[in-house]
Amino acid sequence: MNTLIVERQAGPGVALVTLNRPAVLNAFNTEMWQELWALFRELAYDSALRCVVIQGAGERAFSAGGDLKERNGMTDAQWSAQHQLIEDVLLAIRDFPRPVIASLHGIAHGGGLELALMCDFIIADATADLALPESRRGFLPGGGGMQNLVRAIGVRKTKQMLYAGMRIDARTAFDWGIFNELVAAGGHLARSLELAGEIARAAPQAVRSAKLTLQHGADTDFRAGYALDLAHHNMLVRGPDRLEGIRAFNEKREPQWTQQ
Template identity: 45%
Template sequence: MDGVALRREGQGGHVAEIVLDRPEALNALSTAMARRLAAVCAEVAADPSARSVVLSAAGERAFCVGADLKERNAMGDAEILAQRPVFRAAFGAVLDLPQPVVAAVHGYALGGGCELALSCDVIVADGTAVFGLPEVGIGLVPGGGGTQLAVRRLGPGRAADLVLTGRRLAVAEAREYGLVDRSVPAGTAREEALAVAAAIAGNSPAAVRAAKRAMRLGAEGSLAAGLDIEDNAWRTLALSADRREGIAAFNDKRRPNWPS
């Protein structure tokens, strides 16, 4: 439906898989697809049974090659500006998911595709993956968070190298740069991403969401401010039903049955 599908996977259906499903266009983001992506993310964000998320893609050649430039070529200036809030909402919806998100990247992840991966918490890429932010080569800047997320993930020098040259990184160099967290053999990115997401989903949902929130908020300020955010999260969880169940399960030598 409009290029984005939603599935349920491992851990009793607690892993939500969002699939970019427009392989005939290398999963290029059209306006309709961006709207659908935002709507699916909103559905997942509101679902307490979804404990982790995998962002994957259909087809063999690409994760996502960014915005649909054929669609844009037929647009006038007013239409391009009208499309902008739709795209911002789509990228923001991925970035703001309260659950941890694992990207499963194969093939081309260029422009907005690279930015979608950068919006995730963990990036798994197989041997076919190629990353790049080539927007300066067509007279634009990355508009899905790339200028900001690349700096935060890679550091200013490597982000500048990637953004200002528009060059592409194969998976080995992307791993060296810190753009990829786990590299796996060709054809196994989705399998590995689902395994990572299942491991996350097996942990306390309340603790996992709080940890993600603390890391995201803490990265924006000073160490002292970040430690206060962490302390507030710890104090809230210390009084939670998940903490009581987790400790009881540890002592009983059984798997927790999380209340949250």
Template identity: 40%
Template sequence: MTNFVNVTLEDGIAIVTLMRSEAANALSIQMLHEINEELEKIQYDRSIRVVIVTGDGEKAFCAGADLKERKGMSEEQVRQTVALIGLTVNHFELLAQPVIAAINGVAFGGGLELALACDIRIASSNAKVGLTETALGIIPGAGGTQRLPRLIGVGKAKELIFTARRITADEALAYGIVEKVVPAKDLLEEAKALAAEMAKNAPLSLIQAKVAINQGIQTDITTGLQIESLAYSRLLYTEDRLEGLRAFQEKRSPLYRGK
């Protein structure tokens, strides 16, 4: 266990917990470095099939950048820190495995941007989210202006970013920012159940499906279909594909090994 990030492994699922509840799990420089170190390990660990990221405590998923720490920074240090936050958020998106954000409380600014970089978002009923940067004289700088419009549409994203509005979990569900809202006491178990439902499938298939979706959505349909075809072709000669066929013929559950 590191100082500000805790990673636990359960049946092929890595649970990454941000451990600064006393500071609303804000992204300090040390925490950012620790997150990247842990994600680097997860990226290449083929025993990990799905990743869950959540915050310690019940009040905050992640309040975004550590503004108290930023007060004492020079302009150059601020630029470096903003770049590091962007790099860290991108790291979640670039993980090979599916990533579920279990939003256990407030997720403002960079905290919501982190969640937007995940593949799926589940929120506790007490969660609140928002890209609040325009109220602070800045704009979302870790992908928020790009990922939110792609997720919920340009008009709705502009409304939320221009107003810096903080919305409830149910409102986030209505906007399409989160896929599900559950009672706070059930959040982690719901995330684990969803992760387990994914983890039983062929891990290489999960990886290539994520590649096809994430890369294909950025381009036109013709190019997207080519990306899908390439991703499919990478699975043709895998042991898992043959195991899937055998299991289907033998009417049993497949035993996938990620090979």
């Protein structure tokens, strides 16, 4: 791959994906979106995979968003074709069957922030610098950023960020609820991999079911969401991993999961 670095065994069952265009602050060009699309389709069928971590290469950025030099002069048809690919990739990350962690440092603007918001968690360091600046370029975010932000921080703060393309620092983003955790500068990847390792030790089918019920339950009313919870609960308690988990606890050992 030309725009990504993929480490399949960053930890047991953990894949580390690095956005690798540091000279342009890891801005997304069409090739990077194509490689992300192919990669996440491939990873979805990796039965040994438990968690994916995404980071940006270099010291300055997670990703500055879309490559505006590539986009300069694009026809409407070219823009639409690229954007369909972007939508496919971002939804593939949101709906990926295993947890995805954004390990964020430095600049995360536009599509960079939108990609991070599609992940299950964001672990950020103190250098993080966030913005959705599209209103300053004559359009609006098109990668789910508005919907993900309003669900994370509410309507008023989202308006504050969107209307003027406002930049916010790491502490503000954490206080508002955009990040799960805020760590010291340079500590984002170590903490992300530590968290990924913790996820990898849990029962794979239970984690996958939790992601499904939380993703879909959050978009519906309480009773419909609770029905999803119970459907997956009842499925899992009748499986072998529930017996193994309880047995391992009582025998003071790590469980050996059988359901993928």
